Amino acid sequence: MKDEMLSTEYLMRHLFDDDQKEPIGEKFMSGFFVLIKITEIGIPRHFHLIVCDPELNPELNVPRSSNTCCLMYVDHITLQDLIKYQGVKCEVLQGYYYDGNRDMRIRDEVKKLFELRLKYKKEENPLQEIIKLILNSIYGKTILSPIESKITIVDDKDAIRYAIRNYNHIVKFEGLDGSDKTIFKLTKSICRHFNFCPLGVNILSMSKRIMNEVFCTAEDMGLQIFYQDTDSMHLYNEDIPKLAAEFKKRYGRELIGKNLGQFHSDFAEITPGKQSLAYKSIFCGKKTYIDLLTNDLNEVAFHCRMKGVKQDVIALTANEMFPEAIQCYYNEDKN
The missing domain is CATH 3.30.70 (Alpha-Beta Plaits)
Structure with a gap:
């Protein structure tokens, strides 16, 4: 980038609009990757968007995710979100920009796969699991590390x-x-290794934006979020309609549903047609928690997550460790 380009005002002024595919007039930047120095944080949040990489900031002894002014690599999506949701002011130190067309074919392909999975799921066809794996692997394949x-x-x-x-x-x-x-x-030689990092980074940033929209709306409303993950959160059931209404007001989209970009309850139904809610929850750490579920019939079940550990293994281990307690039974169909 030339010196006159190294400012957020310049970058935002010349960046493509969200659905723009070709350069038009002063909107000639289809994307960029820059190193910024955050100088001011206008909105400190409980849900931090700032990532303080210790390799870039060895002098800062702070959590990786924190409200801290630091050096940070960002793409155009992340910079927009930092400005919008945390009121960040920064200096642009260096970077690269793209002035060609923006290729949006990935949107159509993901939509096709998503709709195909819905079709197979409705038919109770196990092929839906294969489609799910393909959808989940698209992002990982684009930023595949060298296999050495x-x-x-x-x-x-x-x-x-x-x-x-x-x-x-x-x-x-x-x-x-x-x-x-x-x-x-x-x-193994890496001379033939190939990935698609620019696309992978944009996919990751857009997935974060989907969550930023919801989390920051909830935080602005003063709603309590007990746990949040890559694509989910725990909050009071009675707060969901309020959050959905404010989300619709801000973004003009429905929050609750089963289409792309929407949210729905991940708790399995103990009895079909009866919604399950978490009566009690224990959060042990990142991606490790358990919910005691109940419904209108006062039935109970557990919703347990432990990254990398299968559900039946958790149940078996619990039974072995606590033989005197009520024994766990894992229903694979209901998960």
Whole structure:
């Protein structure tokens, strides 16, 4: 970027509008990535949008997510949100901008996959799980880190020949116990590695914006949010209509529903047709919590989450640790 471009006013003035696809007049920037120095935070929030990277700010001994003036890398979406939701003022130090067309085909592809999954889900077709995995992997694939090693399993009778042919790349090898196989770990060249970081960063920033709209609206209204995650939150049931009404007023969209960008209850129904609510909750940490669910029939069940640990494993472990307590039963259909 040229020196005259290094200001938020310049960047915002020349940035594409949200649905703009081609450069028009002074709106010639389809996107940018910049390093900023935050100098003022107009709206300190409980829900922080600022990320203080310790590698960029080694002199600051503060939590990674905090209301702290610091250096921060941002794209155009994140900078817009920092200004809008936290009233941030900053200096733009350096960066890159794009002046070509904005490719929005990813929107159409995601919408197609989303609608296809809804169709299969309605038909109770297990293919819907495959579509769900594809949808979840799109973002991760765009920012895939280099794969620097690979594992190969070879028959023992071929191991020496394989080692001779690949000795420049072998990190280590060992025999597999109880088998006639040898496992090799090799370095893998990254010269052919490819990802699509600019798109991946924009997807991540847009996913955060979807949450920023809801979280910041709730905080502005003084509503209590007990726990928030990548795509969910716990709040009082009676506050949902108030939040939905204010959201509609601000953004002109329906908050509650099952379409793209909307929110709905993630609690499984104990009895079909009877909404479940969390009567009590224990939040142990990030992505680790348990809710005691109940409904109008006074039935109870648990909604448990532990990142990376399957539900049936949690139930089995609880039963083993507390054999005298009421035993847990995991219903896979209801999750």
